[in-house]
């Protein structure tokens with residue numbers, strides 16, 4: 520019976536990994552969608568240059584990091600290369616007016632938000648059945664760098680890392696725990712949880728720590744600091760693909776499935792939410808060491824405590840807790856979903872049943 524058991528387990532892994540690949544592939548954006556988005560970016564860049572000739576409009580977030588799903592929104596960042604430039608909020612106001620005059624976009628300029636942005640959307644049309652949603656921000660150089668870091672992680676092991684990340688993004692959206700505005704976690708937060716898990720929890724690790732690898736040549740402060748934060752990481756992916764052989768010898772299929780099972784188990788049982796900080800840069804840290812502890816003796820309305828229920832360190836902006844929006848109720852929902860997913864997988868259902876149950880809306 521031992522061998523019957525083993526062969527059932529093997530079948531479960533093989534079937535589920537195939538189903539995961541197939542499931543994720545049908546959620547990827549089409550080539551047409553990518554082309555339309557690139558056209559939109561170019562059009563917007565041309566218009567912005569009529570206000571600031573020395574500006575560039577760059578894509579960040581999922582459209583640029585390899586973790587994009589069909590119809591995901593477009594995050595754009597405008598960089599202005601001249602010395603004398605308008606403030607971000609003036610740019611938002613001027614660009615808002617211009618786009619309203621010159622384009623068919625619905626335009627919402629948020630000049631006085633903490634981070635001034637222009638929000639744009641385009642109604643569905645035959646060529647674009649689901650329309651487009653797009654945010655344009657200004658001078659957000661750290662977001663461009665963290666996008667590049669995630670892209671490099673995605674490229675080290677495209678099949679396994681992307682399959683896991685994309686699946687978890689869909690799962691978190693369908694289970695309604697992907698909404699920082701209502702107290703749960705952003706997509707960016709989930710991606711950091713996956714990378715943290717593959718670098719620091721899996722043993723042997725599936726991914727190297729790109730921020731701690733020895734540089735190939737001396738690096739100067741100027742090239743590596745953005746806004747006072749160290750943004751250096753090892754980004755020679757070609758070289759890395761030759762050199763980094765994960766000593767993790769699980770097969771591709773096994774890795775995909777075990778990663779998923781272990782991911783859910785780790786975040787439902789083992790991660791120390793009360794005291795721990797997940798840092799892809801430095802591994803598991805203590806809230807105390809960052810001044811992020813939830814001080815139980817202080818008042819129930821203590822702001823710091825509400826902000827630091829769940830702690831994920833930004834890879835570069837290390838004094839920033841990416842999951843600061845997660846509330847007590849939000850964390851309860853998220854952990855409940857990790858547990859539910861663990862339970863579903865532990866029953867070893869047939870693959871399609873497993874995916875349907877996991878992502879049930």
Ligand code: 3AT
Pocket residue numbers: 579580581582586587588591592594661662663665666705706707708833840841842
């Ligand atoms: P979607 O496909 O839009 O769900 P995404 O990968 O674009 O996922 P987000 O929309 O959550 O991810 O974030 C887009 C980028 O904005 C990712 C990161 O560069 C930046 N960003 C988002 N949230 C934060 C945050 N809390 N701290 C720092 N940077 C952030």
Ligand code: MG
Pocket residue numbers: 580581582591592593594
């Ligand atoms: Mg996005």
